[in-house]
Amino acid sequence: MAAVAEKRQGSLSRIAYDQIKTMILQKDLIPGQFVNEAQLQQLLGLGRTPVREAILALAQDNLVRVHPRRGIEITRPTPKDIHDIFEIRLLLEPLVLRQCFYRVDLQWALDMRARLIQHQDDEAGNAGQTAAPLIDLDNQFHLALVDTLHNQYASQLMRSLTDYLNLIRITAWRPSRYQVSNREHIAILDAIIEQRMEDACQLLSDHIQLSYQEAINTMLHASF
Incomplete structure (x- = not known):
C-alpha cells in the first residue's frame, strides 16, 4: 500500500x-x-x-x-542568463555540425524542411497561433543536430536548456522573430541538403547570434 x-x-x-x-x-x-x-x-x-x-x-x-x-x-530571464545560454550554444552547436556534417540524415533534413515550409505563409496570421508550433520545431531542429554527435552528455546538456530557452523566447522575442528564425532554419537545411558544410556551419552560427541579439536587445530595452 x-x-x-x-x-x-x-x-x-x-x-x-x-x-x-x-x-x-x-x-x-x-x-x-x-x-x-x-x-x-x-x-x-x-x-x-x-x-x-x-x-x-x-x-x-x-x-x-x-x-x-x-x-x-x-523566472524572468536576465541579460546574464541569456548571454550564458547562448554562449554555450554558440560553442557547442556549430562545432557539432562541423564534426558530424556528413552524418546528418538527409531524409530528416528534407522532412524537417518541408515541415518548416508549411509555416512560411503564417506571417499574416495571429502570432500567438503560430508561435507554439514554431517553438516546437525550433527545439526539434536543434536537438536533432546535436543528437547527430551520439554523445549522451552533449544531448543531455542541450535538452537541459530547452525549457529555459522556451522561456527566453516567450519573454524576449518579438512575434516577428519566430518567422525570421523559421527562415534561418530553412537556409541551414538547404546548405545541409546541398552538402555545403562551410555555409551550413556559418549560417548556424549566425542564426544563434541573431537569436541572442533579439533576446538581449528586448530585455535591455524592456521596462519592468
Missing part, C-alpha cells in the same frame, strides 16, 4: 509540474509574477505535497525562484 501511495504521489507531482510549466510557457503565469503554494493548489486542484514537490523541481529547472516569506517568483 505504501508503494502504491508513493507512486500516486509521484504521479500527482508530475501532473503539477507539467501543468505549472505549461502555464508559464503559455504566459498564464507571467515572468516576474509572484504566486504562493495556496494559489497554485487552488488553480490545479491538487494538494500541498505534489504542488510543493513540483515547485522544487521547477526551481531546479530555473523556471521559478523560491523566495522565503515572499513566495514563488516566475
